[in-house]
Amino acid sequence: MNIAKKVGAWGDRHHPKILDIIRMILGLFLLFKGIIFFNNAGYLRYLIIDSHAINGSPGTISAILYYVTYMHVLGGGLIFLGLYTRLWALLQLPIVFAAVFFVNITAPYINSELWLSILVLALLFLFLIIGSGPFSLDRLLLTSRNSGEE
Incomplete structure (x- = not known):
């Protein structure tokens, strides 16, 4: 059994x-x-340019x-529903990692969003490991598929 399946089962x-x-x-x-970000694309563009990354x-x-923008909208919605949570958490990681280490940490003022970004990064790592959970579309689809096989 490979490592990904062992982590998923755990x-x-x-x-x-x-x-x-x-x-x-x-x-x-x-x-x-x-x-x-979708409604205020200019602000996000400023953050990207100002980070000098x-x-x-x-x-x-x-x-x-x-x-x-689209990864946050689509990924956030699917993480909320619990559909392919590990995949969407993995796709969110580069964005939040960049927010922590290139955007928020380089701000010349005390930035409360830095702590929020660190919390979101930690939660994404957590859900990358533990997955969706019992109240999710993943679990609902798995149980309906298993009940259909019997």
Whole structure:
């Protein structure tokens, strides 16, 4: 059995139900953050340019802008629903990692969003390991598929 299956099996066995509520809150947070970025794309563009992490062309910056926005909206919604949570947590990690280490940490003022970004990064790592949990579409689809086989 490979490592990913072992981690997945361990995560399925060790998942308190309260973590599903935390997963849903995390998903809603990412969804709303994506909507905020969608409605205020200029601010996100400023954050990307001001971080000096990317000295790319305007096309590269626009591609990153769209990636961040749509990954937060789509990933946040699916993390909230508990559908392919591990995959969407993995896809969110580069964005939140960049937010922590390139955007928030380099701010010249005390930034309360740094702590929020660190918390979101830790929760994404947690759900990457433990998965969706009992109150999720993943579990609902798995039980309906298993009951259909018998």
